[in-house]
Amino acid sequence: MRLRSIELALPDPAAAAAFMTDVWGMAPAGVEGETHYLRGSGTFPYLVAFARSEREFVRSTTFVCDADDLAAIAAKVAAAGWPARAVTSSDPGGGEGYVVELPDGELLRFLVGAGEVAPIAGADLPVKLTHVVFNASDAEASGHAVEDVLGFTVSDRTKGMVFVRCNDSHHSTAFARAGFASLNHVAFEMADIDAVMRGIGRLRDHGAVPAWGPGRHGPGANVYAYYIAPFGPVIEFSTAVEKVPEDYVAGAPEDWTWPPNRIDQWGISDKDFDGLRQAEERFRFHREWDAEPLHV
Structure with a gap:
């Protein structure tokens, strides 16, 4: 299993994306509606997503895994009674799996079949x-x-x-x-x-x-x-x-x-x-x- 990305909601996603590309050093990975996706030099299609919202919050933190891992998580989440649902990702890379709410409110998304992309050059890009x-x-x-x-x-x-x-x-x-x-x-x-x-x-x-x-x-x-x-x-x-x-x-x-x-x-x-x-x-x-x- 690997940590892939975090998805944030905030009032001005364009300004956040501009800082992260122009100053922090990320690369743009596309804009869909009012959601901005940013990538690093590695093979994940994006690392951060900024979606427009009047309030600030964490929408999800995404992990990619294999089918066995996903099945084990689903069974134990169901047995524990944690809030969850099946999802098909519309973010770059796609994939399907489950989004889960932990007891303290953290929202973790687990995907299988999420695509990757070719790495890009850039010594100062995050990987x-x-x-x-x-x-x-x-x-x-x-x-x-x-x-x-x-x-x-x-x-x-x-x-x-x-x-x-x-x-x-x-x-x-x-x-x-x-x-x-x-x-x-x-x-x-x-x-x-x-x-x-x-x-x-x-x-x-x-x-x-x-x-x-x-x-x-x-x-x-x-x-x-x-x-x-x-x-x-x-x-x-x-x-x-x-x-x-x-x-x-x-x-x-x-x-x-x-x-x-x-x-x-x-x-x-x-x-x-x-x-x-x-x-x-x-x-x-x-x-x-x-x-x-x-x-x-």
Whole structure:
């Protein structure tokens, strides 16, 4: 299973798309009605979709999987009684599967048969999404829920987050111990550290400085630089997320501590705690569909 894309609703999708292409560094992947699709250099047809809405919310986060994975998810979702319905995607790449509402409101879409596209050149294009992180009212409960029902695996626990994987990448998502449910941030996988640093330079040319970073995380060991996008959410340049074996032993909060005044491996990172917190509260979850029984 692989994380593919996130679909956001917001009042001015054209402005959001312009920032993400002209400044952040993505490539346009088409416009359908008032929905803008943006891609990276990899084989997914798009990584981000911006749809027009008077309110801001996360429409869905999309994973692609095989038929066996999808059947297992459907059976366990039905048994758990989570709201869900069958879907046929009208987004680029198509595919069909299920959209599922987690107990905290997160909306995850699982597709089979979704098409891919030829990669494109671009050293400063994101390759793909590396992770989408959610704030949770109860991060431990969310971690257990996706393990039990979706077949994900908890990789690590810190005092701030529960990190979860769906393949050998250390985390494709995580649940922050926030006390409320919303989008925490979206991380874009860059080709290498140089691409991350060039991205920081490009944002600097446009008058933007990181809200957190640059630095290197503990869990996942990825290099990062976080920004607060002008259209609201927290977005991240990232690279080199750790690959972990199936028998990787999940760490506990006491395994991930830093010396005083440090918040990452390198010890050079500053963080705009207040600004990030405000941005992390903006994009909540809103279900636009009615649940239907899953016939499994």
